[in-house]
Amino acid sequence: MRFLMLTITLLGFTAIPALANDQDSVFERIKKNNTIKCGYAEWPSFFDIDANTGDFSGFFYDFWDIVGEELSLKIDWTTPVQWGQVTEAISSKKIDLFCNAVWPDAGRRKHLLLSDPIFYTPLYVYVRSEDEKFLNKDLSDLNNGNYTSSALDGDSSESHLKRYFPKAKRHMLTASSPYSDLILSVITGKSDFVISDEPEANSFIKNNPNKIRKISEKPITIKMVQIPLKKNEHHLLNVLNGVIQDLTNDGTIEKLIKKHKIQGVIIGKKSTQ
Numbered sequence: 001m002r003f004l005m006l007t008i009t010l011l012g013f014t015a016i017p018a019l020a021n022d023q024d025s026v027f028e029r030i031k032k033n034n035t036i037k038c039g040y041a042e043w044p045s046f047f048d049i050d051a052n053t054g055d056f057s058g059f060f061y062d063f064w065d066i067v068g069e070e071l072s073l074k075i076d077w078t079t080p081v082q083w084g085q086v087t088e089a090i091s092s093k094k095i096d097l098f099c100n101a102v103w104p105d106a107g108r109r110k111h112l113l114l115s116d117p118i119f120y121t122p123l124y125v126y127v128r129s130e131d132e133k134f135l136n137k138d139l140s141d142l143n144n145g146n147y148t149s150s151a152l153d154g155d156s157s158e159s160h161l162k163r164y165f166p167k168a169k170r171h172m173l174t175a176s177s178p179y180s181d182l183i184l185s186v187i188t189g190k191s192d193f194v195i196s197d198e199p200e201a202n203s204f205i206k207n208n209p210n211k212i213r214k215i216s217e218k219p220i221t222i223k224m225v226q227i228p229l230k231k232n233e234h235h236l237l238n239v240l241n242g243v244i245q246d247l248t249n250d251g252t253i254e255k256l257i258k259k260h261k262i263q264g265v266i267i268g269k270k271s272t273q
Contacts, residue, residue, distance in 0.1 A: 029093075030073065035073060037078045038076060038077045038096070039079045039081035040098070041080065041179070043058070043100055043179070044199050044202070045059060045203070046059045059260050059262060064099050077099070081095065082177060082178060084153050084154040084155040086155075087108060087154065088154075090228055091111060091231070099227070101118055102156065102226060102228050112228045112230065112231060113228070113230070113233055115227040115228075116240075116241045116244050118226070119267050120223065121198075121223055121266070122197070122221070122223075123160065123195050123197055123220055124197075124214050124216070124219050126186065126195075126196055126213065127193045127194075128186055128192075128211065128213075129213045134193070139215065139218065143166065145168065147168045147193065148190070149161055149193050150170070150185040150190065152181075153173065157182060164220050171185055173185070182196070183196060186212060199262055199263065201214075227244075248267070253267055
């Protein structure tokens with residue numbers, strides 16, 4: 001019963017002639033094709049790609065498998081999209097949804113719709129383990145023109161630097177760069193520090209022990225993780241928000257987090273609405 005109303009919401013519109021300006025909507029395309037075309041990017045534990053087989057796994061792979069089954073929709077992981085390319089890929093309808101979900105920022109709020117949060121991730125500052133200039137430094141000390149940090153063009157990593165460390169120099173990477181390149185820029189000395197969530201950093205540390213460390217156990221912020229949609233796709237947004245609410249309330253989100261042994265995640269409060 002938990003998805004009965006959502007299924008009716010999504011599929012019931014097929015009995016109602018769409019208005020002319022809705023004919024080309026993503027919502028209508030999903031109904032017509034009975035498929036969600038997903039964009040994706042690697043995010044350790046959240047969306048993994050096996051280097052040998054190319055198989056997908058992780059939290060979001062399982063999350064969308066559940067959504068697709070309950071809504072009788074096929075989930076088609078069609079298009080790799082790097083984090084700095086998300087807005088363009090959605091706006092141009094290259095994909096229906098970026099199914100990894102994203103951290104919100106001003107640019108994404110301006111150009112996209114964003115779902116209710118699936119969960120929250122604290123963000124921390126990481127530096128090279130052997131870099132002694134950060135010993136006994138406070139986070140506020142990094143807001144200094146003597147230090148450099150990396151960001152992806154068009155990504156929230158850029159807006160984080162502008163907001164929290166506006167005086168620091170920026171080493172910009174192209175929008176097509178993977179997020180892991182931000183940490184690599186610290187290791188190679190192109191940057192002094194990087195902002196990252198724990199799962200991303202922990203994955204790097206697992207494969208590269210003693211290379212980076214947190215400068216502080218205090219996060220610089222806690223970010224919502226939200227599904228981005230094309231502007232004006234309010235029908236689709238309502239369906240996704242209902243799914244997220246149900247999967248939070250029945251404990252599925254928490255179970256998936258535990259299944260994939262993800263640390264550094266805060267699960268949202270259950271809703272009574």
